[in-house]
Amino acid sequence: MKENDCIDEVVRVKDVFFQYHGQPVLENIAFVIKKGSFTGLVGPNGSGKSTLIKLILGLLNRRERGEIYLFGTPLEKFKQWSKIGYVSQKANSFNSGFPATVFEVVAMGLYGKMGLFRFLRKGEKEKIDEALNTVGMLPFKKRPIGELSGGQQQRVFIARALVSEPEFLILDEPTVGVDAASVKKFYQLLLKLNQEKNITLLLVTHDIGVMTRYVTDVLCLNKTLHFHGTAQDFETSDLSSVYKHDVQLVTHEHGGFHT
Amino acid sequence: MIEALLKYEFLQHAFLVGGLIGFLAPMLGVFIVVRKLSLIADTLSHLTLTGIACHLFLTQHFSFFLQLHPLWMGMSFSVIGAVLLEKLRHIFHSFKEFAIPVVLSSGIGLGVVFLSLADGFNNDLFQYLFGSMIAVTKEDVWTVFFVTVIVMGLLMLFYKEILFLSFDEEQARVSGIRSNFSQLLFIVMTALVISISMRIVGILLVSSLMILPVATALQFARSFKQMFAYAIIFGELAVVFGMWAAFSFHIAPGGTIVVLSLLLFIVLLSGRKLLGLPVRVYRSKKEEM
Numbered sequence: 001m002k003e004n005d006c007i008d009e010v011v012r013v014k015d016v017f018f019q020y021h022g023q024p025v026l027e028n029i030a031f032v033i034k035k036g037s038f039t040g041l042v043g044p045n046g047s048g049k050s051t052l053i054k055l056i057l058g059l060l061n062r063r064e065r066g067e068i069y070l071f072g073t074p075l076e077k078f079k080q081w082s083k084i085g086y087v088s089q090k091a092n093s094f095n096s097g098f099p100a101t102v103f104e105v106v107a108m109g110l111y112g113k114m115g116l117f118r119f120l121r122k123g124e125k126e127k128i129d130e131a132l133n134t135v136g137m138l139p140f141k142k143r144p145i146g147e148l149s150g151g152q153q154q155r156v157f158i159a160r161a162l163v164s165e166p167e168f169l170i171l172d173e174p175t176v177g178v179d180a181a182s183v184k185k186f187y188q189l190l191l192k193l194n195q196e197k198n199i200t201l202l203l204v205t206h207d208i209g210v211m212t213r214y215v216t217d218v219l220c221l222n223k224t225l226h227f228h229g230t231a232q233d234f235e236t237s238d239l240s241s242v243y244k245h246d247v248q249l250v251t252h253e254h255g256g257f258h259t
Numbered sequence: 260m261i262e263a264l265l266k267y268e269f270l271q272h273a274f275l276v277g278g279l280i281g282f283l284a285p286m287l288g289v290f291i292v293v294r295k296l297s298l299i300a301d302t303l304s305h306l307t308l309t310g311i312a313c314h315l316f317l318t319q320h321f322s323f324f325l326q327l328h329p330l331w332m333g334m335s336f337s338v339i340g341a342v343l344l345e346k347l348r349h350i351f352h353s354f355k356e357f358a359i360p361v362v363l364s365s366g367i368g369l370g371v372v373f374l375s376l377a378d379g380f381n382n383d384l385f386q387y388l389f390g391s392m393i394a395v396t397k398e399d400v401w402t403v404f405f406v407t408v409i410v411m412g413l414l415m416l417f418y419k420e421i422l423f424l425s426f427d428e429e430q431a432r433v434s435g436i437r438s439n440f441s442q443l444l445f446i447v448m449t450a451l452v453i454s455i456s457m458r459i460v461g462i463l464l465v466s467s468l469m470i471l472p473v474a475t476a477l478q479f480a481r482s483f484k485q486m487f488a489y490a491i492i493f494g495e496l497a498v499v500f501g502m503w504a505a506f507s508f509h510i511a512p513g514g515t516i517v518v519l520s521l522l523l524f525i526v527l528l529s530g531r532k533l534l535g536l537p538v539r540v541y542r543s544k545k546e547e548m
Contacts, residue, residue, distance in 0.1 A: 081435035112434030
């Protein structure tokens with residue numbers, strides 16, 4: 001592949017297969033995410049969404065077949081991780097008693113970029129304030145992270161992903177456990193990031209109804225890729241109604257499980 | 260006390276070493292506690308004993324080892340054990356905690372074999388188990404100083420990496436931090452600090468000097484930076500007054516230091532309650548839901 005071919009491509013996934021303990025999880029996945037797009041990745045529980053994200057991020061590296069390119073570079077050779085921000089499902093991977101302030105948490109987003117023996121300089125502190133301001137959490141700068149609500153913590157984690165000025169942001173189920181009012185504000189924030197800061201977004205979600213109002217592209221995954229196209233095409237397709245039904249059921253169960 | 264301190268060189272040595280470990284142990288302890296690795300400190304301290312037992316055994320057969328400080332052998336065992344522990348935790352990823360009893364009991368078993376072979380169940384052993392101030396030599400001071408410089412240097416170099424890994428390993432890896440290397444480095448640093456702390460606090464009590472001041476600090480700190488400040492203050496208080504008490508009342512310093520740390524924890528926690536400040540309760544995510 002020539003460099004010019006992929007200048008507008010943030011992610012290219014080619015014929016990817018993945019197995020977990022002999023069970024096929026992903027089969028023949030191929031798609032491209034264009035620069036500046038806002039893609040929603042939907043699918044029921046266990047459809048392989050998180051696995052796909054982890055493959056793209058290089059957190060899982062035993063894929064059976066296929067190739068993944070990030071910004072035109074094969075994943076294995078990709079080094080510019082600061083171009084990519086990742087916000088995971090916070091419930092999985094963070095100790096809520098951790099004694100750190102909001103500021104300290106956001107500062108971590110810069111650590112991968114900074115060299116050894118380097119401490120935060122004034123310019124970097126300003127960047128942290130700016131990221132906190134973007135997500136509307138600047139007034140909470142000095143508060144311990146554990147004292148914030150789920151929605152507020154999620155905003156802080158987005159600020160952490162933003163602080164290294166990524167060109168591509170991946171969000172894995174960011175609205176799980178966040179109340180309905182915050183969800184709307186949350187999508188508006190994402191829209192702002194996509195349109196004003198020109199950040200390419202990939203959003204993994206169950207919440208198909210709200211999602212289609214904001215995204216430009218939709219990927220529908222259930223072991224194989226069932227749909228890939230624009231949000232309008234998805235709305236008018238048969239898949240939309242089928243998925244809506246399925247996914248809302250799943251969402252309901254999911255909610256019931258947590259509360 | 261001041262008079263005695265001016266008069267006896269061994270006391271000066273003891274306080275120098277105590278001051279350094281009262282600083283280092285709680286500082287690493289902050290990371291150990293937030294990473295939920297408290298039992299690892301215990302495991303590594305027992306491995307230090309294995310090393311010292313091995314040294315004792317070897318000196319009886321090879322005169323070369325007589326020139327060597329037993330602490331070096333203790334440190335080597337502790338560091339090797341730390342690496343093994345990391346490997347085991349990696350292989351049995353979903354049963355991480357299982358690595359701890361395996362390494363801990365194997366270490367003690369091997370240590371007991373060495374000690375029996377070397378006829379080592381004597382007074383010296385008690386000093387290693389519960390700490391001593393009398394035994395601190397100038398050489399000890401230099402060894403501890405040397406290790407302090409190395410550990411402080413490494414901690415400053417890799418502070419960011421270790422902090423991010425402690426907070427959220429997955430996120431840290433995504434932002435390009437080499438997790439395996441930093442993890443290994445951290446556990447080796449822990450092994451080193453435990454080995455040097457053993458001189459004063461004793462093998463059986465080292466881990467409490469790393470954990471108790473941090474537990475107290477968790478009640479007060481409002482940021483990660485404050486965690487260090489509080490933990491070090493509480494650690495130093497316990498070490499200095501613990502050594503003073505140990506000297507005045509002829510008690511093994513390991514005991515007095517740990518008892519003082521515990522008292523500090525209880526008094527400050529009750530103080531919070533009496534002043535009407537909330538006692539911080541740390542729940543895990545699952546309980547919240």
